[in-house]
Each structure stands twice: as structure tokens, then as C-alpha cells.
Amino acid sequence: MNAASPVPASGRNRFELPPLAAYVHIPWCVRKCPYCDFNSHAAGPELPEEAYVASLLADLRDDLEHVQGRRLSSIFFGGGTPSLFSAKALAAIVEGLERLVGFADDIEITLEANPGTFEQAKFRDYRQLGINRLSIGVQSFQASKLKALGRIHDGDEAIRAADMARDAGFDNFNLDLMHGLPDQSLEDALSDLRIAIAQQPTHVSWYQLTLEPNTVFWSQPPQLPEDDILWDIQEAGQTLLAEHGYHQYETSAYAKPGRQARHNLNYWTFGDFLGVGAGAHAKLSHTDGRILRSWKTRLPKDYLDRAKAFRAGEKQLTTDELPFEFLMNVLRLTDGVPAMLFTQRTGLALDMLAEPRRVAEARGLLSPDPSRLVATAKGQLFLNDLLQSFLP
Numbered sequence: 001m002n003a004a005s006p007v008p009a010s011g012r013n014r015f016e017l018p019p020l021a022a023y024v025h026i027p028w029c030v031r032k033c034p035y036c037d038f039n040s041h042a043a044g045p046e047l048p049e050e051a052y053v054a055s056l057l058a059d060l061r062d063d064l065e066h067v068q069g070r071r072l073s074s075i076f077f078g079g080g081t082p083s084l085f086s087a088k089a090l091a092a093i094v095e096g097l098e099r100l101v102g103f104a105d106d107i108e109i110t111l112e113a114n115p116g117t118f119e120q121a122k123f124r125d126y127r128q129l130g131i132n133r134l135s136i137g138v139q140s141f142q143a144s145k146l147k148a149l150g151r152i153h154d155g156d157e158a159i160r161a162a163d164m165a166r167d168a169g170f171d172n173f174n175l176d177l178m179h180g181l182p183d184q185s186l187e188d189a190l191s192d193l194r195i196a197i198a199q200q201p202t203h204v205s206w207y208q209l210t211l212e213p214n215t216v217f218w219s220q221p222p223q224l225p226e227d228d229i230l231w232d233i234q235e236a237g238q239t240l241l242a243e244h245g246y247h248q249y250e251t252s253a254y255a256k257p258g259r260q261a262r263h264n265l266n267y268w269t270f271g272d273f274l275g276v277g278a279g280a281h282a283k284l285s286h287t288d289g290r291i292l293r294s295w296k297t298r299l300p301k302d303y304l305d306r307a308k309a310f311r312a313g314e315k316q317l318t319t320d321e322l323p324f325e326f327l328m329n330v331l332r333l334t335d336g337v338p339a340m341l342f343t344q345r346t347g348l349a350l351d352m353l354a355e356p357r358r359v360a361e362a363r364g365l366l367s368p369d370p371s372r373l374v375a376t377a378k379g380q381l382f383l384n385d386l387l388q389s390f391l392p
Contacts, residue, residue, distance in 0.1 A: 015347030025277030034216035039279030087125035336374025
């Protein structure tokens, strides 16, 4: 098989265009956190909202050829801190997306927000313009941990943010929490979870702090908990969340029934997504079998320069790369996916996975159920080992 061939002829007639979402990147925040490796930049005294919105919509127009008749199933405003933008600016983006692409009737529109940027009136306006889900970046409720993480809010502000979200009409919101924080004990971590659960979010993202290159924490690493404490935190936290009705459906995602993050599920089931904004990434399929990943220019000043191209790079996934790319996403889901989804999303025959599946099953990392692609409990614990079976 030619590695550069997008789809073998045998799989071409089974290829289906997946659902389409949109990721919108707002790159500014109040200040850069020491653990953050995202494309975020400290905001100046004034944000160039109008110019940035104009660039976003021009960027979107350049990508319309990839829409291919689909409507958006979800939109996610990430950053940075998108809640720094006014309701007027976000409304212009939402209206542009609807006008240029179109929305599914039940579209999910999520906005990331930090507790230190909450204003009741502004969030009520966000809700009225069509944003129907919030993801609130709490990280911790404890003053010492928030200080270590460089956050601008305190625990009381985080609680007030959840209250204001409900009062503004958001009945669907996520609380973003981290564990494995500097000098964190088991009780510290469980205390954060108990306070979060008391706010009655529909969704909790609970993930372990990792030290990433090109961050302050990477060059000046803090004292993190020992591995045995991290293990205890993970086990006890999963139990606590389950006891309160939060089902773990992905490695670090827990939701009340029917409240899974649909935008993220689209990522994890190898759906398509447009990426607009500085540094935004996209994954886009085409009816001829090509699957492209692309990324936009990272620096806001370059993105705002209309004389420069928005797109910084593009790569067509090869047939050798597609199995790993697909499984890297779907095996994060605790229930996995139907095996037939591999062919539907990649255009490749399922028997292409036969040998690596056999190896992973023999190691106890992958379920032997022929109708599904799902990690075993052991495979979830050693996900990187499982994925190595499918490397090209």
C-alpha cells in the first residue's frame, strides 16, 4: 500500500463525511499561568476586538471550501480567556458562523470562562446571543494552590462564578479542575472535588497537572505529589464523582446523564472541525478520501496582519498514519466506539487493524469484542502502551 495514498479503493465507497464542529481561539488572557502551554498571551490595556473579529471571519471564509454542505454541530470558544471579549464581539462571531456555515438545530456552543472575569450582565448577554454552555476554569478552590498556579481568582470567586452562571440562564456548565498540584494531599484534592460537586455542575473535567515544555513550571518545576499519592487521588476522586452521579466517559471527563461535552465527543470520535483564530488547529475530511490537518499562524500580531496568510501549515494524513490518529482519539473514551466507525471515519478496511488488535488483546490492553474498539481497564491505565501497538 502506498503510504501517501489517501484512501485505498476498497474503502472509498464506505467513506462518509463526519459531523463538523468549529473551534474558535481567543488568544488573550489577563496573565499567563506558569503551567500553561496553550497559545495564550497577556492582554494589554485594550483588546483589538473589532480587528480580531474581522480576521476571524476572513479566516473562516478562506476555509468554506472544506464545509461541503455540512452544518455545525458544535462551537467551542477556547483560549486564552474568551470571556474577556464583549458580548458584542462574540455575537458578531456567532452570527458570522451561522451565516457562512449554518447551525444544526440542536447546536452546542461552549465558552471558556475564568472566574476572575465573571460579570453577571455580560454573561446574561452571552446566554442571549446563543451560547448555551460554559466551561469555568476553576482548577482549585484553595488559596495556596491557586497562588501556586498563578490564577487571578480565589475560591469564593469560583463559587460565585457557578452561581452567576446559573442566574444568567446556563443550565449546562462544566467546572475545570486539576489534581496532582504542588504539595497537594489526598484530602486537598478531595476537598476541591467536594466543593465542585456542591455547585451542581452538569460536567466536571478533572485532570492531572503535567509539566509541559516551554512553560515556567518546566524550567522551574514545583514539588509535585509522589506517585503513590497521585494513584490514591485518582482512585478516590473517581469513586467520589461516581457516587454523585458523574459518569466517567473519557480519560478526564465526567458528566451527568446526557450532559457529555458534545464538542469534545466530536474530537474523540474523529469528527471534523474547523479551526479559526491565532494558532487554531483543524481536521477536515473530503469526499475523495483526503483527511487534512491544518494550523493557523500563532502570533496575534501576525494573525491580525491581513497581508499575511492565516494558514501556517497543512498536512494530509497517510493511510499508514490514520489508524494511530483514529485510535489515539477513540480509545480515550471509556466505552470506546463501534468497530465500524473506523471505516466510516477513515475510509480504510477494518482488517487493516487485525494484527495490532491481536497484539493489544493478547497483552490485555484491548477488549476482544470484535464489534467494538475499546480499551480494557488495564488499557485505560496504560493508554500510551496500548497506542504503541498502532504506531505506523
